[in-house]
Amino acid sequence: MGQLIAITGANGFLGRACVAEARRHGLPVLAVTRSAPLPEWSKDPGITHLQLDLTAPDAATTLANALPEDAALIHAAAHMGDDPARLARDTLTASETIFDVWTTRDPRLVLISSLSVYDTDRLAPGGTMTESTPLIPLPDGSLKTARDPYAGAKRLQEEMFQQADREDAWILRPGAIWGPTRSWHALQGFWASKLFVTIGSKGELPLAHVDHVARAAVEAARTPTDGIAILNVFDDDRPTRARFLRAHRRVYGWPRLNLTVPYSTWATLARLLRPIAKHLPGLFREPILRARMMPLHYPNTRLRHALGGQDIDTFEGMMARTKEGKG
Incomplete structure (x- = not known):
């Protein structure tokens, strides 16, 4: 049947897409989840389920024993919020388990990180984010000194x-x-009651459709590389915020009320509020604002050179597919 691919967080948003993509290629899958398996997996003999808490003391031994020779491992399990305690456990401690498995059994590893690790303070509006962009600093190597807890956890995970x-x-x-x-997505702006405030309409949105990310992850799991290869994963067709808003309204009918504020205007407001910034929500704090809203370009040149592939459809086509529940 081909090389087995183990996938952690296999019942999560990205994890289940990775399972489906691997099975599309006829590859056997070891679906690793903390909770019960997805019901549809029972109908597919090519999927083996392993219920495992990656933070348990014996988790590394259990997972290592379940991996055959020449397996690949996609590590997609992680906490997706900003809770420092959960990030320490579900992202960092879980990754320590994967690290132990990687260094003892030597499977090909695909780590799902995030663009949040980049230091956008080193970029200017209109700049370009690439794999060479500097990463966020961690002065004392802890989540406490990171720009935000999630970014800090992903940075420490990579390190x-x-x-x-x-x-x-x-x-x-x-x-x-x-x-x-x-x-x-979280990079558009914020809700103010029934009004949505879009911050800026210029610059590309660094969107990555879940099926595009899954295809990249499974292709990487099947592709040998020297050392540790790092790739940004963005869609080929990256809309502006204005284009995203139009497409989402056309397909879903919301948000009905929108106010677009130029990024430069909002950035000026954030600078004026700097003395009280620590008491304000994230988008009123300059580092968070720059990381999430600054207009930038996000090429995926290295991704296409290393793994090939292309978008399944145009951005508008992919938006229509989301409503239909398919990729």
């Missing part, structure tokens, strides 16, 4: 694997992952 003297591993840094059941 854990990069410090090892290992080969044949990929680190994928997707943009804002979207798709069926998750058509909206």
